[in-house]
Amino acid sequence: MPPNPNPTEVRMPHEPTATDDRPLLILVASSYWVLREYILKSVSARYRLWLLNPTPPTWEDPYIVGHTVVDCLDLDKLTAAAREVAREHEVAGVFCYDEVYIEISAQLTAALGLPVLDPDEVARCRDKAATRKALREAGLPQPxxxxxxxxxxxxxxxxxxxxxxxxxxxxxxxxxxxxxxxxxxxxxxxxxxxxxxxxxxxxxxxxxxxxxxFLDGPEISVECVLRDGECTPLIVARKVLGEGPRMAFEEVGHDVDANDPLLTDPVMVETLQRAHEAAGFTNGYTHIEFKLTPDAMHVIEINARLGGGMIPYLGLLTSGVDASLAAADVVAGRAPTIEFPGPLRAASIRFAYPPYDMEITSATARTDLVRPPVHEVRLGTQPGARVRLPPYGLARCGFVIAVGDTLEETRAAVADPDRFFEFAGTPLDEAP
Missing domain, CATH: 3.30.1490.20 (ATP-grasp fold, A domain)
Structure with a gap:
């Protein structure tokens, strides 16, 4: 992913003022600009953000009040950097949405003496074997x-x-x-x-x-926020999987309907509550995945973070619910903001992939094709990037989003994502 639309531009972070009474959150790692900027845009409206990151900020500058360059995988160094921040500012919580850093962020939260997130709860969710054991013992359907x-x-x-x-x-x-x-x-x-x-x-x-x-059936995910053990579902996303031996388990897109009946389905609501209770997860945010078979809703994974694939952004576009802000609220020790101001709509996202493993030499996005119901076309790669298709790598090189009144309308608009992008490159060897 390109690190910044203007990588040579130097911007100073926002300077806090005497009247800036927004609580301060420590943000552990920022990840890719294209897929994550919407999160910081939402959260920084209510919270000051101090970024702890392995590299200096670029695109993050408009959304942060300060930063520290630190090895975010070294708990001692991460804790020392956070305590330096805490000496000058009252820290309300630790915020993280990156899969790589979510577990160490929970450990940092404990080291700072903050109540959310609990490192044991997060570790149990990160470990698929431990999650399976807990869910099975609770009597929830499992493969x-x-x-x-x-x-x-x-x-x-x-x-x-x-x-x-x-x-x-x-x-x-x-x-x-x-x-x-x-x-x-x-x-x-x-x-x-x-x-x-x-x-x-x-x-x-x-x-x-x-x-x-192997369970045969459609796959969905649910974005949930939890406070004091009470689980509230925010978004249901229906997965679109790829085809062929290499792409069969790649999530090539998601469909979100603000009127999805599963959001209020009594069996789903009860299953979500029981699953989190079984995992011992009481405060925080989760992205929980299901396989729907004719006989049961099978919990496949519980991830203690915001969903990827722009799912929270699709929720914002379809119902107005701000999942990113709700996640920040709960780690700050506040009641999460849960509002669905509407209008209630539908949205589909499809990701762009190169035709084969390649080193990108050129990449373009057809932004001229953006007209309703197509809402947005974004490029997510740049020349020089070495891209390997699954299962060897993460190969999303852009996305197209459509927003409309029905999923039939939005799915049709993004049915051929390749027409929105052009990639050229030098082939790589098949093996990693």
């Missing part, structure tokens, strides 16, 4: 699954539950390394892919690969 450290263990489990099976890393996100294995003879290659995928800075388990029963 059969186990964590394994070897191909032999994976094969024994797959033989027991039957093919197809799913392989996934125990604590990664973004569908990295997720594989569907149809036949026993395909297991070894798939296991090697899943076992070999890493995301820098995320702790490793000896039994790193999850093997689980």
């Amino acid at each position: 059969a699954s186990t964590a394994v450290s070897s191909l032999e263990e994976a094969r024994a489990f797959a033989d027991r539950v039957g093919y197809p099976v799913i392989l996934k890393p125990r604590n990664l996100g973004g569908s990295l390394g997720v594989r569907k294995v149809e036949r026993p003879e395909d297991l070894a290659d798939a296991f090697a892919v899943t076992d070999g995928v890493r995301m820098g800075g995320i702790r490793q388990f000896e039994d790193y690969v999850i093997v689980e029963e």
Whole structure:
């Protein structure tokens, strides 16, 4: 992703004034400009933000009051930097939306003596095996699954539950390394892919690969905010998955309807409450994923962070609910802002991908095609970027969003995302 629309431009952060009584949040890492700016725009309207980041700020400057460059994966250094900030400012909470840093952010919260987020709760959600165990013990529908450290263990489990099976890393996100294995003879290659995928800075388990029963049905996710154990669903997103062996588990898009009946469905509301109680998650924000089969709503993952893929932004566009602000409120110890001012609409997002693994030499977005119901077309890469398609990498190179009165209208508008983008590049080797 491009770090900044004007990378050579130097901008000073907002200077706090004597009348600026906004509470201060420490923001751990800022991530990609294209996919995250909407979060800072919302949160900075109510909170002063002090950024702790591995690199100096660029695009973040208009939204922060200060920053510290620090290794955000070193808890001692991160804590020391945060305490320096706390010596000069009263810190209301620690805010983080990045998968890589969410667990250490919870540890930082505890080190600063703040009540939210609880590091044990966050760690339990980050660990798919621990989540599965907690949900199963609570009697919630779950696919059969186990964590394994070897191909032999994976094969024994797959033989027991039957093919197809799913392989996934125990604590990664973004569908990295997720594989569907149809036949026993395909297991070894798939296991090697899943076992070999890493995301820098995320702790490793000896039994790193999850093997689980394949469930057939549509996938959804729900954005939830929790305060004192009470779970409130904000957004339901219906996943659109890719096709072909490499893209089969890639979320190539999402559809959000503010009138989605699942938002108020009694079974869904009860399942959300029970799932968070089972995981022991009482205060914070979650992105929880489900597989809907004919017989049950199966909880697949509980992620202790804002949903990716611009899902909170789609919620803002369709109902006016500001999930980013609600997440910031709860870590600041406040009652979360939960408002749906409307009008209630529908939105679809589709992501752009290069046709093959490549080093990008040119990339353009057809912004001239932006007309209702197409709301926005954004480029998310630049020349020099080395892009590998899943399961070896994160390859989203842009997105197109449509907003309308129905999902039929918005889905049709973004049905061919390739027409909004042009990519050229030098092919890379297939293997990572």
